[in-house]
Amino acid sequence: MSRQLALFASAQSPTRLVGDRGDVTYIPEFLDRATADALVRELNADTRWRADSRLMYGKRVLVPRETANRGEKMPQPWTPTLERVRAIIERHTGTTYDYCHLNRYRDGNDAVAWHGDRDGTRDARLVVASLSLGATRSFQLRPKKDSGLRYDPIAIDVTHGDLIVMAGDTQLYWEHRVPRDPRITETRLNVTFRQHRARETAA
Numbered sequence: 001m002s003r004q005l006a007l008f009a010s011a012q013s014p015t016r017l018v019g020d021r022g023d024v025t026y027i028p029e030f031l032d033r034a035t036a037d038a039l040v041r042e043l044n045a046d047t048r049w050r051a052d053s054r055l056m057y058g059k060r061v062l063v064p065r066e067t068a069n070r071g072e073k074m075p076q077p078w079t080p081t082l083e084r085v086r087a088i089i090e091r092h093t094g095t096t097y098d099y100c101h102l103n104r105y106r107d108g109n110d111a112v113a114w115h116g117d118r119d120g121t122r123d124a125r126l127v128v129a130s131l132s133l134g135a136t137r138s139f140q141l142r143p144k145k146d147s148g149l150r151y152d153p154i155a156i157d158v159t160h161g162d163l164i165v166m167a168g169d170t171q172l173y174w175e176h177r178v179p180r181d182p183r184i185t186e187t188r189l190n191v192t193f194r195q196h197r198a199r200e201t202a203a
């Protein structure tokens with residue numbers, strides 16, 4: 001049984017979701033409505049989405065969502081609002097991000113399976129800041145099988161403008177997913193701000 005967190009927190013009161021062998025914080029309404037709306041408009045107008053595929057049991061299958069990367073050393077640049085939001089998140093988290101990975105969940109049939117973000121680098125301790133836009137979806141966390149941790153899965157409904165920050169050892173000991181939910185008919189965008197390398201910034 002998963003634990004559903006009560007959503008009493010506000011932008012001023014982040015909720016710690018994980019504090020053991022990892023550090024995951026949930027900040028509801030991190031972005032104000034106007035900025036979140038502007039970001040959705042800009043990303044929808046100006047992103048070339050990709051349909052990725054994976055080899056599974058010898059067969060190539062499409063991943064159930066569309067993706068894109070934007071930012072430094074990426075085929076698509078930051079958009080003006082994305083840059084502005086990146087700066088806000090950098091100030092909040094005290095670190096820098098050089099690119100972002102975008103997921104577009106067209107409806108509740110799109111999803112991402114359990115995984116940790118190693119991010120093409122050996123340094124799994126890099127910070128990942130995950131911004132939700134559009135439809136409300138369940139974001140779930142659980143300890144990895146070999147972590148030695150004994151916690152029930154955590155499920156939290158993330159919605160337009162909410163931020164989840166995953167830091168410390170999170171990607172080593174925990175995994176996360178957004179499961180299918182065929183009742184959902186609206187689109188959700190997710191923007192994960194990521195680091196090729198981390199630089200601490202002054203608070």
Ligand SMILES: O=C(O)CCC(=O)C(=O)O
Pocket residue numbers: 101103112117130139176177178190192
């Ligand atoms: O959509 C989300 O909230 C999670 C996205 C994610 O796990 C990823 O991009 O690796």
